[in-house]
Every structure is written in structure tokens, then in C-alpha cells.
Amino acid sequence: MKKFFATMMTLALSAALLAGCGSSSAPSSSAATGGDQPTSTVSGTVSTNGSTSMEKVIGAINEQFMADNTGVNVSYDATGSGTGIEAVSNGTCDVGLASRALKDEETAKGLTATTLALDGIAIIVNADSPVSDLSVEQIASIFTGTVTDWSAVGGNAGEIACIGRESGSGTRDGFESITGTSDQCKLSQELTSTGAVIEAVKNSPNAIGYASLSAVEGKDGIKAVTVGGVACSEATVLDGTYVIQRPFNLVTMDGAALSDAAQAWFDYATSTAAGDLIKAAGAVPVAK
16 A cells, blocks of 8 residues: 555656646747737849939948848949839839939830939039029029130139030939930030039039939039029928939839838838938938
8 A cells, every 4th residue: 555655656746847837938939929029121133223423321221221131132233214213114123213204105015113312413613713603593594505715603714624424314304304415415525424514524624513412422523503592401401492403313113023022121211210321322212
């Protein structure tokens, strides 16, 4: 009988120990599948193509997005707004970059533009030029060849060299639309990038050109003149007092679904989370 009770006690203690082990392992299993797990991220590639003026903005967005989503690679092909719009239309990129509004014939193809930010188009002259302010009318007269000497607008005597962008450039389209000079500009040099325009003005004492505010800030050898007494800045672009400005647009095909990676990039770029990056790049974010 004593052996019987001893055996029963041993079995009871073993059962209790097993129950205790089971209850302690359950919370461990629950924690392993709970909210402490790393958040999954999207993966894949995103191709963007277009405006050279948007380089700083898109570069900043891409860098942060890829840091947050290590499984995604975002490419940026700086070809100009017209080429970027065409790339979306023919399906060779996910998102086009246009530093101008879409034209009627482009929207007729099913393209749609989402404004990411606003950008001032700075009117730039050589750093040594005595000219510091021009009206929109004076700028138009200079670029159409009505005014050809700096002495007519407060500068030193000398023939004005107008530097502009190539046909299809969003910067050129914005500049000409606002100044009323479409198809009338007489250029000494027609260049294919914002950086090239800045360099040309820097290297020519009598040059004048136009470039994105985001590209001009902090550049040596050039200066942005005020337009009608208003400086080109984030604040004046936002309140509309600086009149030579244009949108930075993301262009997609209406009704065509983006890949998960491209949609995630698009959502991030147009969110308030990207606002500080856009500001740091010299543009004015529109997301509230």
C-alpha cells in the first residue's frame, strides 16, 4: 500500500511539473508572433524619368524611401519633362517627372499629373552683373531680342547673351508661359540641363538665364535677380508674390495600376512625411 501511494504521489508531481512547463511556454510563443516583429517592407524596382529640375527633390525622396524600404531600388533618369511624359505614355517607366502642367494632347492620351511641389524659376545673371531687379516685361523684352544691351536695363554696356533650355523642357515651358514668350525666344545657347544653364551664366559676364530655385540656391558665380522687386524664395513662391513659378508633377497613366513598390513610393512622395525633404531640396511641398 505504501508503494502504491508513493507511486501516485510521483505521478501527481510529474503532472504538475508538466502543466507548469506548458503554462510558461505559451506566453513565449505569443510574444514571438506579436507586434515586436520587424515591419515587412515592399520589394522590387521603381523607375522614374523626366525633369532635370526635380533632381534634388527626387534624389532626397529616393534616398529616404530606399533607406526605409531596403528591398526597393528606385531609379531616376534625368531626361527632361517631355521625355519623361512620353516614357509614361509608352510604358517604359513607372512614374514620369514633369516640371510643367500637362498639355491637352497629353491628358487626351490618358495621362494625369499629381502636383508634388511648387518651384520658383529663378532669373539668373553673372555674379558680377550690377543688375539686381527686372520686371516681367523687361525679361520678356530681353529674351525676345527687343532689348539687346544691358545698358537699357541698368547694367553695364554690353550685348546680352540669353541662355535657355531645349524644346520640351519643363523649365522652358514654365518660363515662356509666364513671360508670354512662347516660340519667340532668341537664345545664344540652348542647353539640355539646369546645371548646364547655371554653368553658362557663371562663365559669361553678359549672360542671363533661368533655372529652378532648388538648383540655384548656394551656387557660386551667379545671382538670382528679384522680379518686380520680389525675391525668388520658398515663402514668395508659396504666397504667390513671386510670379515666375511652376509645378513639380508626378505623371502616371490614369486607370493603370502601379506595382506595389511604385505605389508605395508614389504614396510616400506625395505625403506630408516627405515635406521636410522637399523643403530642404529648395521646393515648396503641397501636401498638408
